[in-house]
Amino acid sequence: MSGKRVVVIGGGVIGLSVAYHLAEAGVEVTLLERGSLGSGASRATADVVRSYFANNAISSALGVRSLDAYRAFPARPGVDLPLRQVGYLVLFTEPAQVTAFEADLPAQHAAGVDVGLIEAEEARKLNPLIGDIPLLAAAYSPDAYISDTTAIVTAYAWAAERAGAVLRTGCPVTAVDPEAGRVRTAEGEIGADAVVCAAGAWSGSLLRSAGIDIPLTEPIEQELLTTDPLAPGTPDIPVTLHAASGLLVRLRGDRLLIGMGYPGPDRESWRREVASRVAEVYPCLGGVGLHTAVTGLRDASPDRTAFIGHRPGPPAFLYATGFSGHGLCNAPAAGELVRDLYLDLDPGMDVTALAVSPRRTG
Structure with a gap:
């Protein structure tokens, strides 16, 4: 010591x-x-x-x-962590979002981030659940993992x-x-x-x-939602963010885990807004049941x-x-x-x- x-x-x-x-x-x-x-x-x-x-x-x-450090956990401190690489996809539906991404890109690369702009068609291949939204392009980083x-x-x-x-x-x-x-x-x-x-x-x-x-x-109260079980054969997808709404989804088992901002005092209104955004971005999931997955306070x-x-x-x-x-x-x-x-x-x-x-x- x-x-x-x-x-x-x-x-x-x-x-x-x-x-x-x-x-x-x-x-x-x-x-x-x-x-x-x-x-x-x-x-x-x-x-x-x-x-x-x-x-x-x-x-x-x-x-x-x-x-x-997470990738090196088996060597230091000596623990195998669950790390499943899925990538991170950010959907751009407005020209200003693409412009902002391109302006930010040099700083991201200087920080060591592997991220780039991909075409809408490629984004839809990565996440086939995306509906007929006016998708212009997307940011994609392969360095995103599901852990525990x-x-x-x-x-x-x-x-x-x-x-x-x-x-x-x-x-x-x-x-x-x-x-x-x-x-x-x-x-x-x-x-x-x-x-x-x-x-x-x-x-x-x-x-x-x-x-x-x-x-x-x-402190901000956070709530994540989960869907009813999805249809068998639902494809694996990257963690996906709809930039305009903040709707974030990822697969967890046979369900989607969903976040979108913070619920605020009117939780039911927030849930209705989440359901509306899910149906807009992922029409194949319209009407799917949404349930509380986790809640907690965040520092900010x-x-x-x-x-x-x-x-x-x-x-x-x-x-x-x-x-x-x-x-x-x-x-x-x-x-x-x-x-x-x-x-x-x-x-x-x-x-x-x-x-x-x-x-x-x-």
Whole structure:
């Protein structure tokens, strides 16, 4: 051990990645989770890991780095993850969408993303369920995989504990004193050389109680839907996004898993809108039954890019929050960056764009 003691707040995929990477580097880590591991935003995902995030090259760079780590899981930390490559398809029905994609493409390629513009005919071959919509073209990235969030959470927890981290569940944090490096729980106070906030949807209230200003938006309730069983012989398809509506679909077994924005207070109206969009984009599925698959709260930032940064100590304070639905795709990179920031190692990328700054907060 290095003699450094760090408390990580949050036991979702981000906090567990942070705990693993710090413990692997010889840091004495205690992770505190208010519920069970992976019980927050990590349980409300589509189980998709990808690297392409439109008009967000920073998130894309984190996604590229994270995909490399997920593919290497059998070697490090030594766990076989379910990873089924299906690709990611974004349908463009408006000329402005194509123009925006072409303008964004150099930044995406610079971030290491494998993505390109394909013709409408090729997009329909990749996803034969697409109906007679005015499809102009599509973005396609082969680097998208169906995984299992629970398996990733379990793998990181196992690896963190094997590296010496202590994971405490059912242990909500009631207060943080970043100046003193102390964290208060119902079971007492814990002192540390550094505190890491990776508390997802609970980060905002926790940070405010500590007098730390990170401009997170209020937690957003997410809901994913699933269809009735589809007809036998339904073809496998890429994860597919209809850019105009935000309708996202992927196959899960013999059903479609569906997301579209956030339900808001009028959930029934939102469901009717989802059903209408499904029938528009995929007429063969018109009238299919829709059912709740998962719900959960998500943390979010104003620019839909994570906040990852630190205030040097001692005691140090670090944060990895505001992932805006990209947490599963960014988790390995987030853990590596927090480790590197704390231990003053080369992070291998420019992290200033991830920190809290006037440029991001206005």
